[in-house]
Amino acid sequence: MPHTYQPRISASTLNDPLRAVEFMNGDAASISRNAGISPQDLEGNIGLKKFVDFCEHASDQLNLPDFGWRVGSVFNLQNLGTLGECIMQAPTLGAALALFRNAFSMVQSDSELRLTVEGDKARLTYRILDTSIWPRQQDAELTLSVFHGLIRSATGPDWRPDLLSLEHESSALHSHSAVGPRCPVQYGAPSNTLVFSSGLLDLPLAASENPAFKVASQSIVRIARQGEREAPVAARVRRELMMRIGRESIEQTVIAAALGMSRRTLRRRLEDEGQKFSRLLAGCRMEIAKRLLLVPGMQIHDVSERLGYSEVSAFERAFRQQLGTTPSQFRKQNSA
Incomplete structure (x- = not known):
């Protein structure tokens, strides 16, 4: 974070x-x-x-x-x-x-x-x-x-x-x-x-219809969303990336739109916090990779696919650049 x-x-x-x-x-x-x-x-x-x-x-x-x-x-x-x-x-x-x-x-x-x-x-x-x-x-x-x-x-x-x-x-x-x-x-x-x-x-939950529920729930959701927006932009980007990696698009324009910003505004806001989108994306991928590599039976090609890499070689290259070791070496050094 x-x-x-x-x-x-x-x-x-x-x-x-x-x-x-x-x-x-x-x-x-x-x-x-x-x-x-x-x-x-x-x-x-x-x-x-x-x-x-x-x-x-x-x-x-x-x-x-x-x-x-x-x-x-x-x-x-x-x-x-x-x-x-x-x-x-x-x-x-x-x-x-x-x-x-x-x-x-x-x-x-x-x-x-x-x-x-x-x-x-x-x-x-x-x-x-x-x-x-x-x-x-x-x-x-x-x-x-x-x-x-x-x-x-x-x-x-x-x-x-x-x-x-x-x-x-x-x-x-x-x-x-x-x-x-x-x-x-x-x-x-x-x-x-x-x-x-x-x-x-x-299925019904409440014994009777509460006409105030809809208004109250909408107010609670607005408060929750406001709280999310108060976090540093880098933390908000990281949340989106961690939810999407291996599932949905992690392209910068898509993440910016999810946060209610243009790509240019997102880049500027991250720069104000001393961060870059590419660095956050690489960091999130490596965090997930390190956890998955310690899962018994998880193959390196499965890890690569879950992280959204098109080729295993691209994952191995990125892993070595970020951590100074290969996925196989990391697994051997950190397995119980």
């Missing part, structure tokens, strides 16, 4: 993880210290890495590999402040998830939340865009568990997703685990995803 900018999350999201640790007789104070969280951090926003680290340390100290999913299953949406309160007033599941997606940055920055519908399947996808925040297994499972619980509030307790996909390589969650989604689970995926029937999006 440029300068001193750091991804952040609302401190109130720690309320339920802290309560869970205390309920299970864990040492919340020592876990907080290990995660770099001070009492002063519990007001306003905290670093996203601190939240993620807290969940990882809690899982380790409690010897509870499904800590994140357990906490997410009892997560109180009121921890999300105005956004959470509005989500609970949504008329349908689809409206609730759409608001979650559109205003997620209000409570957690530098993260991707997508809701896509293809035919009779809906996919709810989540991931942190900063690859340096790792491991992040408990955060991923906590977040998907929150969405899982929201869907169940519309469908009833017997509902199961069609599929759960996770970024990490292993988990206590599987189709036969007592705690979890009780559905097929895939590991080593590009993102963390719940797959379910798109017909569920039309």
